[in-house]
Amino acid sequence: MTVHLKQAQGAPGSRxxxxxxxxxxxxxxxxxxxxxxxxxxxxxxQRTGIITRKRASKGVDAIDLAETAxxxxxxxxxxxxxxxxxVLVSTxxxxxxxxxxxxxxxxxxxxxPAPAYDIGAACAGYTYAIxxxxxxxxxxxxxxxxxxxxEKLSQYVHPEDRSISFLLGDGAGAAVLGPSxxxxxxxxxxxxxxxxxxxxxxxxxxxxxxxxxxxxPTMRQDGQxxxxxxxxxxxxxxxxxxxxxxxxxEDLAAFIPHQANMRxxxxxxxxxxxxxxxxxxxxxxxxxNTSAASIPLATHRLLEEHPxxxxxxxxxxxxxxxxxxxxxxxxxx
Numbered sequence: 001m002t003v004h005l006k007q008a009q010g011a012p013g014s015r016x017x018x019x020x021x022x023x024x025x026x027x028x029x030x031x032x033x034x035x036x037x038x039x040x041x042x043x044x045x046q047r048t049g050i051i052t053r054k055r056a057s058k059g060v061d062a063i064d065l066a067e068t069a070x071x072x073x074x075x076x077x078x079x080x081x082x083x084x085x086x087v088l089v090s091t092x093x094x095x096x097x098x099x100x101x102x103x104x105x106x107x108x109x110x111x112x113p114a115p116a117y118d119i120g121a122a123c124a125g126y127t128y129a130i131x132x133x134x135x136x137x138x139x140x141x142x143x144x145x146x147x148x149x150x151e152k153l154s155q156y157v158h159p160e161d162r163s164i165s166f167l168l169g170d171g172a173g174a175a176v177l178g179p180s181x182x183x184x185x186x187x188x189x190x191x192x193x194x195x196x197x198x199x200x201x202x203x204x205x206x207x208x209x210x211x212x213x214x215x216x217p218t219m220r221q222d223g224q225x226x227x228x229x230x231x232x233x234x235x236x237x238x239x240x241x242x243x244x245x246x247x248x249x250e251d252l253a254a255f256i257p258h259q260a261n262m263r264x265x266x267x268x269x270x271x272x273x274x275x276x277x278x279x280x281x282x283x284x285x286x287x288x289n290t291s292a293a294s295i296p297l298a299t300h301r302l303l304e305e306h307p308x309x310x311x312x313x314x315x316x317x318x319x320x321x322x323x324x325x326x327x328x329x330x331x332x333x
Contacts, residue, residue: 008140009140010137014177019073024055025054047261048284050288062172065152069148070172085145087117090121090125100116121318123289124319127295137179145178161219167289168219170290173297194322200321202218251313255269255279259283283301313331
């Protein structure tokens with residue numbers, strides 16, 4: 001006799017119900033950073049669009065920022081924490097290899113024993129997590145999912161690095177996703193380009209640090225390689241994402257790219273020929289580049305400043321270290 005396995009079946013679609021945000025408690029202006037890199041406030045503004053960035057005090061870790069953002073998202077969603085069926089945290093700045101940040105976050109927020117795992121996709125991490133949350137809900141593996149992007153990149157800053165150190169900030173952004181009769185998350189276009197693996201990353205391994213061969217590992221990048229890749233290749237990914245979603249640029253309410261560099265954001269918007277009515281996330285100006293946290297932080301700010309965007313469609317795209325990328329169209333909460 002053949003025994004037929006039972007299979008879960010979820011909702012026809014999913015959507016973002018609410019967002020939460022947390023930024024580092026310290027405001028760091030350009031003038032505080034220019035000395036060691038022999039630069040100026042004007043140079044940083046012209047190259048990156050950053051005026052100030054948020055960084056967290058010593059003793060405030062990424063998990064603390066994640067808790068604040070996650071708590072806000074859950075409260076705004078109106079969902080009882082016990083109904084959260086999974087916790088996905090995108091981060092590259094947990095203080096330990098194990099246990100994961102997500103398991104501690106689930107405990108702090110009172111959603112344990114929900115399954116929890118970390119995603120190490122750097123600046124694309126939030127879009128990766130949204131893709132997985134959508135799949136979990138539609139597969140019936142979870143009814144509600146908490147997605148968090150949380151980073152404390154200031155712990156990997158070398159003050160004399162001219163390639164990336166002045167870009168980096170600390171923060172966390174969170175989203176609660178739940179079931180929907182209509183799709184609220186499009187098909188995700190995602191992937192990687194290992195041929196440029198060394199374009200963004202660390203200047204040393206932890207083993208080299210322990211062996212006293214090199215100092216504490218910090219972030220660095222090949223700026224020109226990253227800029228060209230982000231602008232030209234990610235414009236193609238963005239166009240493909242719109243096509244897969246069945247959405248035209250004029251259908252969008254917002255464009256929210258990873259907050260890597262204001263010049264990249266502006267060039268992507270130009271390449272996509274976005275109409276004037278499309279709001280563009282520019283949180284980098286006062287928050288800095290927060291890797292996995294940057295898209296939800298930019299989305300949270302856009303909705304605070306322009307509540308009329310709620311219910312509209314947003315194209316979000318993450319790209320960075322690895323090199324990895326991910327993009328989807330979402331309906332804003």
